[in-house]
Amino acid sequence: MKKFVYFVLLLLLMIGCSSPNSVTTNEQSNEELMVMNVWGRPLPVEVENGAFYMDLANHSNSDETLLSADITQCTEVQIHEMSIDDLGVMHMQEVANGRLSLPAQETVHLKPGGLHIMCLGKSTAFEVGDEISVTLHFANHDNVVVTAVIQEEAITSEHNMDHSNH
Numbered sequence: 534m535k536k537f538v539y540f541v542l543l544l545l546l547m548i549g550c551s552s553p554n555s556v557t558t559n560e561q562s563n564e565e566l567m568v569m570n571v572w573g574r575p576l577p578v579e580v581e582n583g584a585f586y587m588d589l590a591n592h593s594n595s596d597e598t599l600l601s602a603d604i605t606q607c608t609e610v611q612i613h614e615m616s617i618d619d620l621g622v623m624h625m626q627e628v629a630n631g632r633l634s635l636p637a638q639e640t641v642h643l644k645p646g647g648l649h650i651m652c653l654g655k656s657t658a659f660e661v662g663d664e665i666s667v668t669l670h671f672a673n674h675d676n677v678v679v680t681a682v683i684q685e686e687a688i689t690s691e692h693n694m695d696h697s698n699h
């Protein structure tokens with residue numbers, strides 16, 4: 534009887550390891566929170582700060598929050614937004630509480646002139662074609678590590694949409 538129990542346990546373990554269910558679970562959690570079109574502009578090493586842009590799609594039915602981000606090449610990373618003051622001058626500041634809300638079933642666009650991931654005190658030059666690893670920390674989701682490609686401009690379908698909005 535004991536042998537039979539062990540056998541069943543072993544079988545369960547084997548099924549667990551190769552089960553397509555575990556893969557499906559990963560895929561679903563990835564799809565619930567999708568980070569797309571991650572990029573930043575090329576900057577010489579002398580320029581102290583840089584910015585990264587991306588689209589964050591929350592396909593789940595619950596609100597999510599981007600708490601912070603880490604980039605090895607940056608001394609400090611903050612979530613910023615641009616605003617225009619009474620004199621028409623553009624400013625940027627950290628978002629409220631330093632956190633970015635990602636409402637359920639919505640996509641938040643980080644793009645030039647708006648929200649961005651601010652890289653303060655960068656240690657290297659960013660050259661076209663460079664790939665910069667960005668680790669995103671969420672309130673209710675595992676960390677997501679994405680790769681930002683250094684390029685002159687966003688080269689996605691969103692690019693055209695950006696211009697039509699102006």
Ligand SMILES: [Cu+2]
Pocket residue numbers: 584613614625626649650651
């Ligand atoms: Cu900024």
